[in-house]
Amino acid sequence: MTLRGKxxxxxxLIALGAGGFYLRSLAKRVFLEPTPRAEEAxxxxxxxxxxxxxxxxxQLATLYFPALNEGKIxxxxxxxxxxxxxxxxxxQIVLALAEGxxxxxxxxxxxxxxxxxxxxxxxxxxYIDLSNDIVSDFTPGIQSETLAIYSMVNSITSNIPSVxxxxxxxxxxxxxxxxxxxxxxxxxxxxxxxIKGQ
Amino acid sequence: MRGAPHPRREGDGELxxxxxxxxxxxxxxxxxxxxxxxxxxxxxARELRSDNFIFYFPSGHHTLPLVSIGNNPYLPLVxxxxxxxxxxxxxxxxxxxxxxxxxxxxxxxxNDAKVFVEETxxxxxxxxxxxxxxxxxxxxxxxxxxxxxxxxxxxxxxxTNRIFIGDVKPASFSVRLDPIANGARxxxxxxxxxxxxxxxxxxxxxxxxxxxxxxxMESSYRFQNAYVSGLQYDDQDGVPxxxxxxxxxxxxxxxxxxxGGKILLADVLKPPSPxxxxxxxxxxxxxxxTSPLPTTEGTIPQVTEESPAAPPGPPLPIVAxxxxxxxxxxxxxxxxxxxxxxxxxxxxxxxxSALLATAKYRVVLCRGGDTNVSAEQRALVANLxxxxxxxxxxxxxxxxxxxxxTIFTYQPPTVAAPPAGDVPAPIFVPWxxxxxxxxxxxxxxxxxxxxxxxxxxGVEVDLPATAPVRTLRxxxxxxxxxxxxxxxxxxxATALTNPAFQQQVAAAVVQALAVFAKGGTSP
Numbered sequence: 001m002t003l004r005g006k007x008x009x010x011x012x013l014i015a016l017g018a019g020g021f022y023l024r025s026l027a028k029r030v031f032l033e034p035t036p037r038a039e040e041a042x043x044x045x046x047x048x049x050x051x052x053x054x055x056x057x058x059q060l061a062t063l064y065f066p067a068l069n070e071g072k073i074x075x076x077x078x079x080x081x082x083x084x085x086x087x088x089x090x091x092q093i094v095l096a097l098a099e100g101x102x103x104x105x106x107x108x109x110x111x112x113x114x115x116x117x118x119x120x121x122x123x124x125x126x127y128i129d130l131s132n133d134i135v136s137d138f139t140p141g142i143q144s145e146t147l148a149i150y151s152m153v154n155s156i157t158s159n160i161p162s163v164x165x166x167x168x169x170x171x172x173x174x175x176x177x178x179x180x181x182x183x184x185x186x187x188x189x190x191x192x193x194x195i196k197g198q
Numbered sequence: 199m200r201g202a203p204h205p206r207r208e209g210d211g212e213l214x215x216x217x218x219x220x221x222x223x224x225x226x227x228x229x230x231x232x233x234x235x236x237x238x239x240x241x242x243a244r245e246l247r248s249d250n251f252i253f254y255f256p257s258g259h260h261t262l263p264l265v266s267i268g269n270n271p272y273l274p275l276v277x278x279x280x281x282x283x284x285x286x287x288x289x290x291x292x293x294x295x296x297x298x299x300x301x302x303x304x305x306x307x308x309n310d311a312k313v314f315v316e317e318t319x320x321x322x323x324x325x326x327x328x329x330x331x332x333x334x335x336x337x338x339x340x341x342x343x344x345x346x347x348x349x350x351x352x353x354x355x356x357x358t359n360r361i362f363i364g365d366v367k368p369a370s371f372s373v374r375l376d377p378i379a380n381g382a383r384x385x386x387x388x389x390x391x392x393x394x395x396x397x398x399x400x401x402x403x404x405x406x407x408x409x410x411x412x413x414x415m416e417s418s419y420r421f422q423n424a425y426v427s428g429l430q431y432d433d434q435d436g437v438p439x440x441x442x443x444x445x446x447x448x449x450x451x452x453x454x455x456x457x458g459g460k461i462l463l464a465d466v467l468k469p470p471s472p473x474x475x476x477x478x479x480x481x482x483x484x485x486x487x488t489s490p491l492p493t494t495e496g497t498i499p500q501v502t503e504e505s506p507a508a509p510p511g512p513p514l515p516i517v518a519x520x521x522x523x524x525x526x527x528x529x530x531x532x533x534x535x536x537x538x539x540x541x542x543x544x545x546x547x548x549x550x551s552a553l554l555a556t557a558k559y560r561v562v563l564c565r566g567g568d569t570n571v572s573a574e575q576r577a578l579v580a581n582l583x584x585x586x587x588x589x590x591x592x593x594x595x596x597x598x599x600x601x602x603x604t605i606f607t608y609q610p611p612t613v614a615a616p617p618a619g620d621v622p623a624p625i626f627v628p629w630x631x632x633x634x635x636x637x638x639x640x641x642x643x644x645x646x647x648x649x650x651x652x653x654x655x656g657v658e659v660d661l662p663a664t665a666p667v668r669t670l671r672x673x674x675x676x677x678x679x680x681x682x683x684x685x686x687x688x689x690x691a692t693a694l695t696n697p698a699f700q701q702q703v704a705a706a707v708v709q710a711l712a713v714f715a716k717g718g719t720s721p
Contacts, residue, residue, distance in 0.1 A: 009228075020236055069597035071604065071663055140530045140538070141594015142606050142681045146665040165612060176573065176668055180522070180529055181592065181679075183668040185630075189613040 056082040063096055064154045064195065065105035066147035072196035073151050074105050086162050087118040090126050093155050108151040110137030116172065124164030125187050126156060132171045138179050145182035150194040157190040165189050250434045251337070252360040253281055254368065254411040259436045264359060265334060270324045271359075272334040275306075282348050282363060295333055299347055306333070313343050320346075355413065360433060368413035372562050372579050373429060375421050376554075381449070381467035382425040384442065387562070389582055391459035396451070403451050405462065407438040415575050415582075420567040425449060425466045442466070516560045517553055517711065518580035520590040520669060521546040522679075525570025530594055532691035539568065541685065541694060542591040548704035549589070556708060564590075577632075577672035587643055587714065588677035589707065590669045593694060596683025599658040601693045603651050603703075606679040607640040608633045608671060609664035632674045639676035642718040643710075647678065650706040650713070657699075676714070 001009070061080040064073040078096065083089050098109040112133040119127040138144070153166045167187035169175070175184050192198050251264040251273055260281050265272045279285050279299050286298040297304045305314040308328040312319050313335070320343050324336040335343075337354075340361050345352045353362040362368055369390040376383045386405075393408040414431040421427060423445070430441040442451075444466060453464040521543040523529035529538025546563065553559045562583040564576040580588045596602045610631070627635060644662035651659040667679045682694055682703075693699065 013232075016232060016236070067597075068595055069599070071597075071660060139595045139686050141596070141683075141685070142592055142665050142667055142679055143604060143663075143683075144595045149666070180527055181594070181665075181667060183611060183666040183671060185668075186611040188611045188666075191609075191613075 056084055058082075061093065061096070061159050062155065063093065063101075064151045064158075065097070065101040065103075065108060066144070066151055067196060068106055068143060068147065070196055071143060071147070073147055073154060073194050074196045076101055076103050076105060078102065086160050087120050087126075089160050090118045090120070090128060090156055090163065091115045093159060094128060094130075094152060097152060097155060106147070108148050109134055112137055120163065124162060125167055126160075126163045126165070127167050127169060128152075129169040129172055134170065135179050140179035140181060142181045145178045147194070149178065149182055149184075149188060150191055153188045154190045154192070154194065249359055250436075252433055252436055253278075254360060254362045254366050256364050256366055259411070261434075261436050264337075265329065267327050267329065267334060268324075271337045272324075272327060272329075273337060273339070275326075275333040275335045275339070278335070278340070278344070279304075279347070282344065282350075302347060304343075304347070306335075308333075313339065315343060315346050318346075353413075358413075358417070360411075360413070362411060362413070366411055368411040370413050370415060370578075370582060372415065372583055373419050373566060374561070374563050375419075375423055375426055375429075375566065377423065378465065378467075381465055382421075382423050384426065384429065384462075384464040384466065386440065386462040386464070387583065388460050388462070392462070393459060394453065394455055394462050396453050398451075401444070401447055403442040403444070403453075403464075405440040405442065405453065405464070407440065410438070412438040415578050416566075416569065416571065420569060422567060425468070514558060514560045515586045515715070516562050516583045518562050518564055518583060518585035518588040518673075518675065519546045519550055519553075520564035520576050520580075520588065522590055522592040522669070523570075524565045524568055527570050529592070530685050531687060532685050532694075533688055534690040534692070536685065536691040536695060538593045538685055541593050541682075541691060543568075544695070545591045545682070545700055545703060548700045549591075549707045552701075552704040552708045553711070559711070564588075573669045574629075574672060576669055577674075580677075581632075581672070581674045585675050587711065588670070588673045588675050590667070590677070590679040591682070592679055593682045593685035593691075595686040596660075596681060598684070600684045600689065601656070601699060602658040602660070602683040604660040604681045604683070605644040605647050605651075605662045606665040606667055606670075606681065607637060607644050607662060608677065609666050610634060611666045629672050632672045633670050633677055636674065636676055640670075640678055643676040643714050644678045646710040646714045646718050647680065647707065650710040651703070654702050654706060 058079050058081045060077045063076050063078055065076055066072075067074045080092060080096065083092060094109070094113075094115050098111055098113045100107055100111065109130075110133055112131075114131040114133065116129040116131055117127075118129070121127065138148070149168070152168075156166055157163050165187040168178070168184050170178075170184075178184055249264045250261040251271075253260045253262065262273055262277055262281070265274075275295075276285060276288065276297070279297065283300055286300065288298075289296040294305065294307050303314075303316055306312070306326045309325045311322045311325045313322060313326070314320075322336050322342060323338050326336075327334045341352060341354050344363075348363065350364045353366070353368070354360075369388055369392060371386050371388045371392075373387075374385050376385070390410070392410055395406045395408075397404045397406070412431070412433065417431050419429040421429070425445055426442060427445045428443045430443070432439055432441055442464065444451075448469060450467045450469055451464065452467065453462065455462055521539070523537075523539035523542070525539075527539065529542075531537050532541075543565075546565075550561045550563065553561050562579055562585060564579045565571045576590075577588075596604055633640070641662060648659055648662050651657060662678075665679070670677045670679060685691055685694060
């Protein structure tokens with residue numbers, strides 16, 4: 001084979017190798033991974049719908065935010081135009097908590113957290129499926145995780161009487177802990193003793 | 199000159215008949231190689247490795263080759279059934295298989311995760327595969343379907359390559375490694391008496407654990423030690439053994455058994471230098487007789503028959519120390535790069551040393567080295583050792599004060615409804631609710647710790663709090679989690695890494711345990 005032929009063959013092999021790698025990653029994206037964009041879009045649409053001031057009644061909602069220095073959660077009231085369905089109301093509360101306190105209290109959830117789904121079982125257990133952003137932007141710790149959980153549980157159960165317990169899922173899966181400390185294998189009942197002043 | 203063309207001479211184009219001519223390559227060869235190469239590149243890996251899976255029965259053990267299909271472990275179905283009973287007949291069609299096992303009919307299809315036992319269907323985690331004429335089932339077949347076929351107890355820990363069928367009571371063990379003068383001491387505490395025999399192989403020391411089936415809490419331990427790098431449990435050939443890896447050659451190995459075979463002490467020592475070799479060995483007091491272990495003759499050049507440097511201690515109360523996180527689970531981190539897993543390991547090491555220095559306690563570590571130990575395994579270590587208390591160390595964001603300590607006892611996530619009427623207490627307590635019966639003692643321990651920590655200068659100590667700490671849930675002893683703060687990404691961990699502060703904390707823990715052992719202080 002001539003030198004020119006060898007060079008051509010080498011280029012051809014390199015191009016084929018690069019193409020192979022590209023095809024492999026493309027195939028992975030197309031066949032193996034879900035379509036995150038479509039899913040995210042649908043969820044963001046749902047969240048927007050839940051937060052939209054629709055025809056529901058506007059009431060003062062009590063939200064609880066952590067106060068790490070006191071080891072307690074602190075109440076903050078905020079007007080909320082409630083959605084019709086309880087599952088949408090749960091979503092409204094979690095998203096309001098993710099938005100953060102208007103009075104400068106601690107953060108419950110990272111702002112990037114999205115609510116993937118909410119289910120309400122007949123026994124009063126609300127199943128909340130959170131995105132794994134909650135873990136990626138969270139400061140782990142026993143105190144921080146416990147207060148974050150009870151901020152959500154107490155906020156939800158105090159505003160939506162049909163919810164008696166809250167069970168958390170992350171990215172559709174049951175997980176052992178929130179971020180290495182707090183047990184998420186069971187549903188949580190509200191704990192009024194966590195609230196500052198009680 | 200390089201690259202300059204040679205002048206063409208007459209006759210250059212013709213090769214002499216005596217020289218071998220290059221065979222013409224077929225034109226399709228290169229594309230075929232490329233196509234085959236690409237096919238091999240994209241072909242999904244199906245069979246990657248082959249290990250053994252060990253079946254322990256009351257009468258003995260059997261091994262089966264474990265086949266990995268798509269990274270999932272599979273076992274041959276017919277061989278499993280022949281091992282646990284008698285296959286009466288097989289009716290195999292192209293897309294289905296019916297097996298008559300005793301009076302029970304089992305039906306399955308390839309690439310289908312459903313297995314029918316008579317009319318009842320069971321869902322496996324992975325589909326059944328037909329591989330080279332063998333019907334392969336995922337390992338969870340053993341726990342999902344097999345108990346319905348054999349009507350025998352089946353004990354299997356997910357992720358392991360061993361299963362215990364029938365009335366098999368496997369022993370277990372906990373491991374710790376302590377530094378000693380010129381070496382390290384490995385202490386293996388078994389749950390039952392074990393006859394240990396040692397041998398040397400490929401520069402490692404092998405400790406055969408007799409015929410008794412073992413269910414280790416961890417298959418391998420890594421140590422950050424100058425003499426011992428790791429300990430591996432292996433029973434791939436059905437013979438339970440521990441393999442100890444020294445960090446270098448030329449070290450001496452002194453294994454002995456104590457407490458009637460329930461404890462194995464193995465000292466790994468640097469050989470004495472020529473100047474000290476002539477000195478007679480210093481005798482040490484031996485409160486309990488120990489026995490050197492039998493060895494395989496002629497195979498252990500490095501194992502000596504001397505007695506160990508020090509005997510086992512008397513039976514003292516055991517304290518379980520748990521350094522949170524480990525391995526891939528780093529926990530939190532500080533601005534200056536301290537990982538929670540490393541920080542709490544320092545505290546545990548200091549508390550461990552402080553407790554041992556009192557000669558009043560033995561310590562069992564729930565995490566040895568930088569390994570990711572599950573919450574269940576940590577609880578298992580504490581429960582099997584019969585620890586008098588369990589202390590889990592963590593670090594996190596406790597607000598702005600620094601340093602700050604909060605002690606948590608366990609709080610169940612769900613408030614249980616009060617029992618209606620006079621319901622007698624259950625005989626068996628679910629594994630996940632074990633700690634709930636110990637909450638009173640745990641609170642007492644938390645109070646004692648809080649009082650001792652409060653005496654430290656410059657430390658803010660909160661009143662004992664409750665939290666649904668996963669690690670505490672299944673501990674059958676007074677158990678607390680000690681969280682040190684503040685470890686957060688916007689703060690340096692300088693205050694928490696201060697050795698003087700760590701030593702103060704360790705001393706306070708020792709004081710608190712002394713108070714707790716005497717019944718505790720009133721809140």
